[in-house]
Amino acid sequence: MKASEVLKRYAAGRRDFSGENLRGQSFKGKNLSGADFSEADIRGANFTKAKLTGANFSGAKAGLQKRWVAALVISSWILAGLSGIFTGFAGGFVAYIFDSSSTANVIAGWVSLITLAVFFFIILRKGLIAGAGTAAGAVGGVGAFAGTGAITVALAVAVAGAGAVVGAFAGALAVAVVGAVTVALAVTVTVVIAVVGAVTVALAVAVAGAGGEAVAGTFAFTIAVAATLFSAYIGWRAIRGDERDAWIRGVAIAFAATGGTNFRRADLTDANFTSATLKSTDLRQTTLTRTCFHQTQKLDRVRPGMTYIKDTQVRQLLITRQGQAQNFDRKNLRGVNLQGANLADASFIGADLSEANLQDTDLSRAKLVQTQLDYTDLTGATLTGACIEDWGITPETQLNGIKCDYVFMRLEDKLDPNPHRKPDDWNKNFEDGEFADFIAPMVQTLDLYHNQVDDPRLIAIAFQQLTETHPDAELDIVSIEKRGKHRDKVLIRAETSPQANRSELHHDYFTTYNDLQALSPAALQQLLAEKDGQVKRLTGLVEAAIKRPGIYAQTYYSQGDTMSESKGNISITSGDGSKISGLAGAGESITGSAIGEISGTVSVAINELPESPEPDKPGIKELLAQLQAAIEAESNLDEDDKAEALEQVKLLADAGKNPQEKGNQKMAKRATTMLKGIIVGLPTAATLFEAWNKLQPLITKLFGL
Structure with a gap:
């Protein structure tokens, strides 16, 4: 069917073009969507x-038309012939071993043989590029002997290298286009030409040396055939996906895709x-977002560019959907389709x-530590036993029908052996649908996790630039936390507008941040000089978070393209209850206190609120008083969390005092949001947990939230 006819029928409403010859x-x-x-x-x-x-391409056959296949096969044979010429001459150079008329030539022949052996060994172990470099070094090392010998060795290695590269590429191209039969024919062509060339050169050497024609010819023949078969093997290894020969594979597949099916862009x-x-x-x-490649054939022969298909492990996972116990740490899997895959015990x-x-x-027992899951569809997934420490879910993450008996909030290690199981009671599991309710308070923020902080100023600059670049995101830092015992890790949580793309924000x-890390000290100082006081203040907060556990910053929020302070004071408490000083700017105050002092301050603030006009209906003053009492009486909260x-x-x-004011x-x-994060970790039978579930809807309603 012609393209014009397809487009005409598509415009008329037809969508079924299955089995058509296109x-x-x-x-x-x-536009052929659907x-x-x-x-x-x-x-x-x-x-x-x-x-x-x-669009549905299931069972479709893509690739080359027959005329392109023929053209590329002929090209592979031509390349095989060139490889044979180079390889034949390399074998001939080695035959100088039998040139008894010149001691220098005999030495050159032996050195050529040894150097070629080293060269091909390096190719076998580390690839062609490394082999070429090592062989060049070997040539330089043996070049001390005079004139003819050094030139002979250099020529032998040069032509052998050219033969290996061209031969390997010819083999790889043949496999990529047709298969083993074409490779066999290409190797045959190469061997014939290599033998003719090698024997010719060898005979010339033998004649010059007045004897030894048969021995020289046989020796050259052996070298030529061995080198040819070796080149074919390298080509086959490249097309099989060996990373040592990736560049040969890439070039061969690029040639093989010429004239093939084109989905570029x-x-x-x-x-x-x-x-x-x-x-x-x-x-x-x-764009391969959620594109299904299940049981796709010859996916390793596509030209992937920078898409996730270029990764051999990911490609195999897409095809088989079997990734149990495999390691995918720090891989870019954005947009992959792994519906129904077995990912139990896998690490992400x-x-x-x-x-x-x-x-x-099936993500049972999977390690989802710091895994980004923005807009990810986890509907019906199994998460029992998974570790979800600092995972990056958002309100757009689909969690419907999650199957989960329990999860771990920390990755167990020697420094922190407690995996923080939820529910805390190891004899209790989540009820149906309870996990989604448990995790809901954690999806409200953009989480910026730093494994190591060498310079807090870089965090401050990167965050300010993010607010300037994305003013509509309404970025609002709600906490800066130190994570892990004895480890220099920091988690910054920032609230965003509902419409913000958290995945894009995280990436930007x-x-x-990574670009800033690459700056020289001088360039960084110049950049800092251009920034305002907000960077200095946020730097101070990050430094304080690193030095003390449990630091929470409550007042930064974005207005337009700048960060500004809220009308209230900055209130920061450390894990040990001590005061943190030296961070406040003009008009700001930073306080820290023990439980008793905090409790008294809260009571004063609550008493300043007006009483409810309806005795039988509690207002904000009465509700907050109940919440304060429940917090102070909760035995499952430690002193830091209570504070x-x-x-x-x-x-x-x-x-x-003015609940309808926007600020x-x-x-x-x-x-x-912060209270949810503290209370959600309590046992469901805890007094505070029950009190919060009753009071929170009433409190938020009074604020019009």
């Missing part, structure tokens, strides 16, 4: 810049390639799984 047709820049091309022949079709969201979001054949297909700069520490389809996946922040919870009650009391509503929202 070879060589061009759909460049066209079209069904299952079992279609799309070899040589051009879908460059096409919009193919939700197309939008394949939610497209389906189940059981499709994608050999010789161009996927560079293609620091990995990016944003926008991924993880519906019905750390891109800036922090009371600080939040005081903020609610301050905001309650006070924002302060109240932050305070309730």
Whole structure:
């Protein structure tokens, strides 16, 4: 079917083009969203810049048309011939061993043989580039002997290297285009030409040396055949995915994709390639969000560009959906489709799984530490026993139907052996749907986790730049926390507007942060000189968080493109209850106190509120008094958490003086968010837990939240 006919019928409402012959047709820049091309022949079709969201290519056959296959096969034979010429001459040079008329030539022949052996050994172990460099060094090392000998060795290595590269590429190209039969033919061509060249040179050497023709010819023949087969092996190894020969593989596949199916810069979001054949297909700069590659054939023969398909391990996972106990730490898995995959016991520490389809996946006991899951669909996934320390879920993360009996909030290690199981009672599990309710308070913030902080100023600059670049995100730091015992780790939590793309914010922040780390000291000083006092104040807060556990900053929020302080005071408490000084700017105060002092301060703030006009209906004053009493009486809270919870009650009391004022509503929202984070870790039977569930809806309603 012609492309014009497909587009005409698509415009008329038809979406089913399954089984059609679309070879060589061009759909460049066209919108074919939702079209069904299952079992279609799309070899040589051009879908460059096409919009193919939700399109079905299951069972489709992509790749080269026959005329392109023939052209590339002939090209591989030509390259094989060139490899044979180079290899033949290399074998001939080694035959100088039998040139008895010249001692220098005999030495050169032996040195050439030894150098070639080293050269091919390095190729075998570390790849062609490393081999070439080592061989060049060897040539320089043996070049002390005179004229002819050194030149002979250099030529032998040079032509051998050229033969290996060209031969390996010819083999790789043959495999990428057709397969083993073509490789066999290419090797045969190479051997024939190599033998002719080697014997010719060897005979010339032998004649010059007045004898030894048969021995020299046989020796040259052996070297030529061995080198040729070796080149073929390197080509086969490259196409099989050996990282040592990745560049040969990349160039061969690029050639093999010439004239093949082209999806370059197309939008394949939610497209389906189940059981499709994608050999010789161009996927560079293609949008592959949630694209299904389950049981796809020849996915290793595509031209992947910088997409996640370039990673061999990820590619295999996409095809088989079997990743149990595998390590995917810090891999870019953004947008992958792993629906129904077995990922039990797998490790995703620091990995990016944003926008991924993880519906019905088995993530039992998986390590999801610092894993980014913005806009990720976890519907129906199993998370029992998973470690979710500092994972990056957001309100856009789909958690419907999660199957989870319990989780761990910390990754167990020697420094912190307590994995912080939730529920805390090891004999109790989450009820159906309870896990989603448990985790809900944690999805309200952008979490910026730093494994190590060498210079707090970089955090301050990066965050300020983020607020300037994304003013609509309404970034608002709600806490700065030290994480882990005896470790220099910091977690910054920032509230954002509901419409903000937290995944993009997270990416932009750390891109800036990493760029800042690469600056020279002089460049950093110049940048700091250009920044205002906000950077200095935020730097101080980060430094304080590093030095003391449990630091919470409550007053920074974004207005427009600058960070400014709220109308209230900055209130920061340390884990030991001591005062933190030296951080306040003009008009700010920083206080720290023990439980008794905090309790008294909270009581004064609550008493300043007006009483409820309706005796039988408690107002903000009565509700906060009940909350204060519940916090102070809760035996499951340690002193640090009680102090922090009371600080939040005081903020609610301050905001309650004018609960409908926008700034006070924002302060109240932050305070309730912080209280949720403290209380959610309590046993569900705890008095405070029950009191909070009753009081929180009434308090937020009074603030119009």
